[in-house]
Amino acid sequence: MKALSLLGEGDARITEIAEPVRRAGELLLQVEMVGLCGTDLNSFRGRNPLITYPRVLGHEIAATVLEGNATLGAGTHVTVSPYTSCGICPSCRRGRENACRDNHTFGVQRDGALTERLAVPAAKIYPSTLRLQDLCLVEPLTVGFHACARGRVTKDDVVAVFGCGGVGLGAIAGAAFRRARTIAIDLDDAKLETARKAGATDLIHSAREDVRERLREITRGDGPDVIIEAIGLPETFRMAVEEVAFTGRVVYIGYAKEPVAYETKLFVQKELDILGSRNALPQDFLDVMAMLDAGRFPVADAVTAIVPLDEAPSILAQWSANPAAFTKIMIQI
Numbered sequence: 001m002k003a004l005s006l007l008g009e010g011d012a013r014i015t016e017i018a019e020p021v022r023r024a025g026e027l028l029l030q031v032e033m034v035g036l037c038g039t040d041l042n043s044f045r046g047r048n049p050l051i052t053y054p055r056v057l058g059h060e061i062a063a064t065v066l067e068g069n070a071t072l073g074a075g076t077h078v079t080v081s082p083y084t085s086c087g088i089c090p091s092c093r094r095g096r097e098n099a100c101r102d103n104h105t106f107g108v109q110r111d112g113a114l115t116e117r118l119a120v121p122a123a124k125i126y127p128s129t130l131r132l133q134d135l136c137l138v139e140p141l142t143v144g145f146h147a148c149a150r151g152r153v154t155k156d157d158v159v160a161v162f163g164c165g166g167v168g169l170g171a172i173a174g175a176a177f178r179r180a181r182t183i184a185i186d187l188d189d190a191k192l193e194t195a196r197k198a199g200a201t202d203l204i205h206s207a208r209e210d211v212r213e214r215l216r217e218i219t220r221g222d223g224p225d226v227i228i229e230a231i232g233l234p235e236t237f238r239m240a241v242e243e244v245a246f247t248g249r250v251v252y253i254g255y256a257k258e259p260v261a262y263e264t265k266l267f268v269q270k271e272l273d274i275l276g277s278r279n280a281l282p283q284d285f286l287d288v289m290a291m292l293d294a295g296r297f298p299v300a301d302a303v304t305a306i307v308p309l310d311e312a313p314s315i316l317a318q319w320s321a322n323p324a325a326f327t328k329i330m331i332q333i
Helices: 038-044 132-150 166-177 189-197 211-218 234-243 265-269 282-293 309-321
Strands: 002-008 011-016 026-036 060-067 077-080 117-121 125-127 158-162 181-186 202-205 226-229 249-252 273-276 305-308 329-332
Touching: 002 309, 011 309, 026 077, 026 132, 026 309, 038 309, 060 117, 060 132, 077 132, 125 282, 132 166, 132 226, 132 249, 132 282, 158 166, 158 234, 166 181, 166 189, 166 226, 166 282, 181 189, 181 211, 189 202, 202 211, 211 234, 226 234, 234 249, 234 265, 305 309, 309 329
Parallel strands: 158 181, 158 226, 181 202, 226 249, 249 273, 305 329
Antiparallel strands: 002 011, 026 060, 026 117, 026 329, 060 077, 077 125
């Protein structure tokens, strides 16, 4: 069957791979659509230290059950949690299998979903009546929803999100889903408008406005209760600590691309909670599907392009050459 394989840095091709072998407890899925994310882009650019080549990409999955079980019959539309969990490491023992020490994600440490058929453990499958495009957005949105859960966001909070890319939009939608006042920060007008449709109550254009001044204006000098960093720049990592309220929570989703120097007295003076956020838990998948089912996310605005599998290598190269031109790319299988 066909697959999108990354053979090396900048070298993505359509290849032929073997049919999947369905093991005990697994279902056989027909892959319908797969989204590309920043991890795929970093892998294509040779900047993902976790990937080895060759590798079939893809972990944002919309599929149809081909061979099911008593609960999930053939023809059911599903999405998939792309992570593994060992069940025995400290994270798994604490019920936080999203941060499993030995996690292997589709398309990174193991071959992914950008192919025609896939065998997946039933426990990792989420059935839904959502449209395929919506199902394809579930996993990337769960990453932002999980960041909101880590930040303990409530309706009484003011939440600021740095970055309105795919992950940042998930955090904005997650904060809005929890009824928090939500501030979206970006330097792209189109992304800010999509953030507004996703639930942001306030927008800050960081290239035209003073972010610190606007945050203090919106919060009457206190600073946001929660800041979620979804960009990965040293300056926004530092700004999150500087601008969050006293006893506030800072949640980092991605990695900074270089070491970050902090004024550490702020950690103590403000008595901050500094939190990392990785992947997502089952409840995050259920919450995102409930939000999408309620029509509370601008799916059409978030998706830049949908192309057939044969065009996937070309659009990856276009995305790498001009990343600002794309928010979400989906590959139709």
